[in-house]
Amino acid sequence: MTQTPETPDDDLLAAEMVLGLSSDDDMIAARRRIGTERDFADRVVFWQERMTAMTDGIDPVAPPARIKKKLMAQVFPKQRVTILQRLWLWQGVAMASLLFAGYLGVQLLEVKTQPGGQPTVLAAQLVSESSPLQVLAVVEPVKHEIALRRVAGTANEGRVLELWAILPDQAPVSLGVLPDSETTRILVPSELRSQAAQITLAISDEPVGGSPTGAPTGAVLAAGAMSEL
Amino acid sequence: MDRQEIENLIARVALKDRAAFDQLYDRVSSKLFGVCLRVLNKRAAAEDAMQDSFVKIWNNADKYNANGLSPMTWLITIARNTSIDRLRARKKGHQDVNTPGFELVSPGPTPEQYAVASSEASRLSGCLDTLEEDRGRAIRGAYLDGDTYSDLAERFGVPLNTMRTWLRRGLIALRECMSQ
Numbered sequence: 001m002t003q004t005p006e007t008p009d010d011d012l013l014a015a016e017m018v019l020g021l022s023s024d025d026d027m028i029a030a031r032r033r034i035g036t037e038r039d040f041a042d043r044v045v046f047w048q049e050r051m052t053a054m055t056d057g058i059d060p061v062a063p064p065a066r067i068k069k070k071l072m073a074q075v076f077p078k079q080r081v082t083i084l085q086r087l088w089l090w091q092g093v094a095m096a097s098l099l100f101a102g103y104l105g106v107q108l109l110e111v112k113t114q115p116g117g118q119p120t121v122l123a124a125q126l127v128s129e130s131s132p133l134q135v136l137a138v139v140e141p142v143k144h145e146i147a148l149r150r151v152a153g154t155a156n157e158g159r160v161l162e163l164w165a166i167l168p169d170q171a172p173v174s175l176g177v178l179p180d181s182e183t184t185r186i187l188v189p190s191e192l193r194s195q196a197a198q199i200t201l202a203i204s205d206e207p208v209g210g211s212p213t214g215a216p217t218g219a220v221l222a223a224g225a226m227s228e229l
Numbered sequence: 230m231d232r233q234e235i236e237n238l239i240a241r242v243a244l245k246d247r248a249a250f251d252q253l254y255d256r257v258s259s260k261l262f263g264v265c266l267r268v269l270n271k272r273a274a275a276e277d278a279m280q281d282s283f284v285k286i287w288n289n290a291d292k293y294n295a296n297g298l299s300p301m302t303w304l305i306t307i308a309r310n311t312s313i314d315r316l317r318a319r320k321k322g323h324q325d326v327n328t329p330g331f332e333l334v335s336p337g338p339t340p341e342q343y344a345v346a347s348s349e350a351s352r353l354s355g356c357l358d359t360l361e362e363d364r365g366r367a368i369r370g371a372y373l374d375g376d377t378y379s380d381l382a383e384r385f386g387v388p389l390n391t392m393r394t395w396l397r398r399g400l401i402a403l404r405e406c407m408s409q
Contacts, residue, residue, distance in 0.1 A: 008397055015400045019371040020313055021378055045297045050407060052302045053353040054372050055309065058267045060259035063279060067262075068254060071280045075287050076247060176244040186245055189291070210246060 014043035018051050124201050126222035133161070133222040137201055144188045146201075148178070153221070155180070155205070162206040164216055165192055165199045172202065177210040200225045235300040243290035250287055257301070258283070261308040268312035268373060278315050282308040313375035356406035364399030371396075 008016070016022045017030040033040045126135040133153030137146050148163070155161045155178075163186065164172035175186050188196060204211070205218035235256065241249030261282055265275035285307050293303055357365035367385065370376040376384070382392035 011404065012397050012400055015404075016397075019368065020310070020375060021371055021396070041297070048298055048306060049302050050353045051372050052305050052309075054357075054369060055264050055267070055305050056354070058260075058263045061263045061266055062259050063262040063276065067276050067280055068258070071254070071283050072251075074280070075250070075284060174244050176241075176246045177248065179247060209248070210241065210244075 010040055011043050011046075014040065015047045015051075017044060018047040122196055122199075122226040122228060124199075124224040124226045126201055126203055126224040128220065128222045131219075131221040133203060135203060135222055137224070137226075139188065139196055139226070144190075144193055145185045146175070146188060147183070147185050149183045150178075158208065159205050159218070160208055160210060161203050161221065162210050162216070164202045164204060165189075166202060167192070167195055167198055167200075172216055174211065174214065175201075177206070178203070197226055197228060232300060235304075239286075239290050239293050239300055239303075242287060243293065250283075253286070254283060257304055260301075261304060264305055264308045265312045268309060268375065269316055274315055274319075275312070278312040279308060282311045285311065309372075316375045317377075352407055353403075356403055359406060360399050360402055364396060364402070367392075367396050368399055368403065 013022070013026060013030060017027060022030060030040075030044070034044055035041075121141065122139040124137045126133070126137060131153060134151040136149045136151055139146050161178040163175040163178055165175055165188075166172045173189065173192065175189070178184060192199065200223060202216070202223035203221050204216035205221055206216070207218075211217050235253070238249050238253040238256065242253055258279065262275060262279045265278040265282070266272065269275045269278055282304075286304065289307075293300070296303065298306070357368060359365075360368075363385070367376070367381050370381060370384070378389055378393050378396070381396065382389045385392060385395075387395070
């Protein structure tokens with residue numbers, strides 16, 4: 001590899017990218033190459049790791065507590081009225097008609113965002129015979145979110161509920177630990193979105209912090225397959 | 230900072246685990262805030278940059294495993310790049326070249342972890358000091374103050390192309406020093 005300052009080799013291009021010195025064109029090219037060329041990506045990592053050592057001498061400074069509050073409010077906004085919450089306005093009505101009402105709600109939403117689009121709405125009712133836990137899940141197609149509402153049951157004392165997505169013949173993929181709240185929203189991982197209709201959702205009993213192994217370790221407290229509304 | 234612990238927290242944040250995000254904030258926010266303050270030198274701007282950085286961490290944690298960076302490098306790079314972007318946006322007429330940086334780009338499937346001994350990385354500082362003609366100062370200026378080639382050319386009173394050649398020589402010397 002020849003290198004002169006006039007005709008920079010990949011290593012220099014990587015270093016300039018890390019420093020933020022690249023021209024616009026070089027930066028665009030470098031970003032593209034990171035995604036496609038392993039060697040180039042490794043050069044960027046090499047420089048990134050080393051340049052970051054310039055921050056070693058920077059002392060930590062405790063940020064004011066209000067920043068954390070602002071951040072959490074931004075990342076976890078107070079839930080607006082979701083389809084599920086609308087559904088629950090009609091508590092006592094049969095589940096099927098509730099879900100149908102949700103379907104109409106989603107369609108109305110869809111008309112605004114995707115004119116002419118014909119959305120498929122997926123929902124699952126997570127139950128089991130051995131546990132009182134009951135959770136209703138509806139996939140919101142535009143945002144790729146699963147809106148969950150815990151209808152009955154709670155986590156066991158000192159334990160948490162962890163949600164899993166299971167595709168046929170594949171290992172469960174964790175969608176995270178469920179919060180204590182009755183409702184929550186969870187982003188469908190991008191790799192699962194195209195197969196959302198085949199997903200079975202399951203909730204397992206796990207130690208605080210979630211499964212330490214990446215696979216369910218406790219009893220499955222509720223499960224249900226997605227069905228199209 | 231325990232690497233394994235931070236990696237575990239990032240992995241759980243990738244699964245949208247709110248408690249893990251809360252813990253990660255408590256573990257690393259002081260370091261990231263220090264970095265934002267160092268770059269931006271203004272408290273209000275540093276607070277905003279740090280908040281933005283954590284939003285990016287929340288949204289991009291699932292890409293962390295793919296990029297091969299050590300966890301603190303990944304987190305610090307997000308804070309540094311977010312701060313530099315704000316700094317440059319403040320300066321009139323500057324191109325914004327840094328968003329998103331490498332840390333938010335996924336480099337494709339099945340990457341090998343690029344292991345780097347921290348002793349080798351921390352040798353950087355000593356090597357920067359050995360570079361001739363203030364080249365170390367220029368490289369630090371680019372990394373910590375967001376200086377562009379034209380900023381540096383102005384500061385050192387040389388033409389842009391001269392500055393570019395001169396700093397690239399510094400980078401070549403820096404790599405040689407670090408690999409010794």
